Amino acid sequence: MKKFTAAMLTMALAGTMLTGCGSTASNTTTDDSAAKDNTAATDTAAEFKLATDGKLTMATNAYFEPWEYYDGENIVGIDPEVAQAIADKLGLELEIMDMDFDSIVTAVSAGKADMGMAGMTVTEERQKNVDFSQTYASAVQAIIVPDGSDIKTADDMEGKKIGVMQGFTGDLSCTEQFGEDAVVRFNKSAEAVMALTQGKIDCIVIDNEPAKKIIEANSGLTILDSKYSQEDYAIAFAKGNDGLRDAVDAALGELISDGTVEQIMNKYIVAD
Known part of the structure; x- marks a missing residue:
């Protein structure tokens, strides 16, 4: 199933939503030609706060x-590529910090990271x-x-x-629906899979692509035809850093509109 259609991307562009810390690894990448072609964007970057x-x-x-996942020592995937494209538009160098999922919001709020991208769902609590x-x-x-x-x-x-996965939407939703005692939290999907194959848990709730x-x-494992829920992914920013949020959001909108985001997704998500 190709999950991301042109119609869905159009809806994503139209629906603007303005509404968790130690780093264990980082990628630092930049596109010199893109940076040179974005002098105006660099001037704009001076208007917002960066870590x-x-x-x-x-x-x-x-x-x-x-x-997002490791390829050797590098962090790759949909979110890193979209983030790189955004950084190129803003004339900035991209740095990626890897941490526990439930530390991302804390890191962003504290100004240790500029934004959070981790297949992060927009929720009222966040x-x-x-x-x-x-x-x-x-x-x-x-x-x-x-x-069976x-x-x-x-x-x-x-x-x-x-x-x-601890702190993910599946954690929040299943805890709310089935109660704290029903949920077993893991920091890595491989840990959850091991527990499932050993009979320590009965099922795993996780995003469809992972x-x-x-x-x-x-x-010996299967995905049920019956899905648990559907959700929307967005980029998180510290409250009050409106200049950065608006600049990234504008760049993201352009990347959705010109088809770049769809091309990145199609690179990683192959139609069945």
Whole structure:
């Protein structure tokens, strides 16, 4: 399934949403030609606050393929490529900080990172602490179960042990719906998969694209046809840093409009 259609990208462009810290790894990349061609953007960059002068620092959790993941020592994926394109438009160097997902909002709010991109869903709770860009992608929360499981739909998760990624939307939603005792939290999807194959949990709730990568790499597991939920992804910014938010949002809008975001997504998400 090709999840991102032209219509969805148009809707994302039209729907602007203004509404978590230690770094364990970083990528620093820049495009010299793009920087030279963006002198006006560089002048604009002086109007907003950055964690490090001349750099656009992105906080992420690089264990969420295809959105962000390690290729050797480098962090790659949809979000890093979109962030690089934004940085190029603003005439800035991109720096990526890898951290636990639930530290991203804290890092952004404290000014240690300029923005958070990690397949991050816009929620009312997060909007209390950070502002968001417009939506740049829509995603489905999928349910992974062992072959032969008696879980056939989301309703069947009642009374089961549900594996989630700590701080992710699946964590928040499943905790709210099924209760704290039903949820088992993991920092990495590989840890959740191991627990599932060992029978320590009954299912995993995770974004559909990482779910497909898990199924490809692990026999004996399947994704239910019944999805858990659908959500929108956006970029998080510290409250009060309106200049940066607006500049990034404008650059993101241009990248959606000219098809760059769709091209990046199609590079990582192949039609079935």
